[in-house]
Amino acid sequence: MTPVIMHSPADQRDMADADYARQYHEDLVERWDELIDWDKRAAGEGSFFRDLLHRFGAWRVLDAATGSGFHAAQLHTAGFGVTACDGSPTMVERARRNFERLGVDVPLHHYDWQALDPGVLGTFDAVLCLGSSLCHVFDRESRIAVLRRFRQMLRPDGLLLIDQRNFDAILAGRFASSGRYYYCGNTASVTLGELDDSVCEFCYRFADGAQYRLRVYPIRACQLQEELRLAGFRIPKAYGDFEPFYDVMSADFIVHRAHA
Ligand code: SAH
Numbered sequence: 449m450t451p452v453i454m455h456s457p458a459d460q461r462d463m464a465d466a467d468y469a470r471q472y473h474e475d476l477v478e479r480w481d482e483l484i485d486w487d488k489r490a491a492g493e494g495s496f497f498r499d500l501l502h503r504f505g506a507w508r509v510l511d512a513a514t515g516s517g518f519h520a521a522q523l524h525t526a527g528f529g530v531t532a533c534d535g536s537p538t539m540v541e542r543a544r545r546n547f548e549r550l551g552v553d554v555p556l557h558h559y560d561w562q563a564l565d566p567g568v569l570g571t572f573d574a575v576l577c578l579g580s581s582l583c584h585v586f587d588r589e590s591r592i593a594v595l596r597r598f599r600q601m602l603r604p605d606g607l608l609l610i611d612q613r614n615f616d617a618i619l620a621g622r623f624a625s626s627g628r629y630y631y632c633g634n635t636a637s638v639t640l641g642e643l644d645d646s647v648c649e650f651c652y653r654f655a656d657g658a659q660y661r662l663r664v665y666p667i668r669a670c671q672l673q674e675e676l677r678l679a680g681f682r683i684p685k686a687y688g689d690f691e692p693f694y695d696v697m698s699a700d701f702i703v704h705r706a707h708a
Contacts, residue, residue: 458549461548462586464663465586465664466535466584466587468535468584469535469536469537469538471584471662471663472536472538472539472540473538474654475658475660476660476662477516477536477539477541477542478480478537478542478701479543479636479658479660480515480516480539480656481516481542482635482636482654483548483636483652484516484518484592486518488524489518490522494690496687496690497519497523497576497609498528498608500547500607500705501523501528501573501574501607502585503576504573504607504673505573505687506528506572506573506574506606506607507528507529507573508527508528508529508530508531508533508570508572508574509523509530509531509572509574509575509576510516510519510533510564510569510572510575510576510601511523511530511531511532511533511572511575511576511578511581512533512534512561512564512575512576512577512598512601513533513534513535513561513576513577513579513580513581514532514533514534514539514540514556515534515539515542515543515548515579515605516539516541516542516543516546517532517542517543517547517554517556518531518616519576519578520543520547520554521546521547521550521552522557524553524554525550525552525553529553530554530555530596531554531556531557531560531569531572532547532554532555532556533556533557533558534555534558534559534681535558535559535560535561537558537598540556540558543556544556545592548651551606554661557569557652560577561594561597561598561692562593562594562597563576564598564600564601565624566600566601566615568578568638568692569601570600571600571601571602571606572601572602572603572606573600573602573603573606573607574606574607574608574609575598575602575606575607575608575609576609576610577598577608577609577610577611578609578610578663580612580613580701581663582595582610582612582646582669582672582691583613583615583664583665583666584664584665584668585645585665586647586665591667591675592675592678592679593679595608595676595679595681596679596680597673598610598679599679599680599681602708603708604628604708605707605708606651606707606708607705607706607707607708608676608677608681608704608705608706608707608708609703609704609705610672610703610704610706611701611702611703611704612667612669612702612704613666613701613702614669614696614699614700614701614702615647615648615667615668615669615699616668616669616690616696617650617696617697617698617699618640618648618666618669618699619643619648619666619668620644620697621676622697622698624698624700625639635654635655636652636654637652637653638651638652638657638658639651639653641661642663643666644645645666646665646666647664647665647666648663648664648665649661649662649663649664650662650663650664650668658659668684669702669704672704673686673704674702676706680693680708681706681707681708682706682707682708683707683708684704685704686702686703686705687702687704687705688701688702688704688706689701690703
């Protein structure tokens, strides 16, 4: 429990929730890789992202919410030209240490999405925003502005791959973290705290008793697809747990593919 958050007035609470960089404080980030378990996650995802990138001729890739650098390192090793960014200084530092440990030479930047500039970084064949990152933005207009910014970072017809937890299922009372694809580590459990149409709180409990919370906006899949269209993306297509046909109430994660 984070009493400061729970007992503050609603507007202050909203501001604290929207402050994603504050939510990824050092202790949680220090344990992030224990939470996601890179090997199990790689096995769960298989070649899904690499295959999509190949299929659409995408070689220059911007990992816009790299976190601790999982996809950036993996795609770099597979031969893609990856640039990694994140808005949380603690995550950027974690990614830097991971890249160093793995000996991967991935350009890494500390950027909030709104500061991404094609004049500085150039444009890319694909932008990735994975790990349910966009749901850190609570306000619809701000999310559309972020999606427009991602579109500016893409060459014409470039590819956006953006995912989300399956909040349709979660809001219908069907939260099940299978641990098959994300948060695969076996020393932590994930449960739900506060949940309504405006906020979803995830509680991470580690075997040693440490507890952390992340509060995000529970965006529905059709809502994100609509916002993608409003930001100028074409033909969004959704996958459930990496499959084109899926059960909307049992998939853990939805990945959207859309074109600039
Ligand atoms: N993609 C990684 C990390 C997911 S955690 C993975 O799948 O493991 C979500 C990440 O989104 C965090 O690292 C957070 O700092 C980043 N993020 C959230 N809002 C952001 C914003 N406005 N600008 C830049 N990064 C942001």
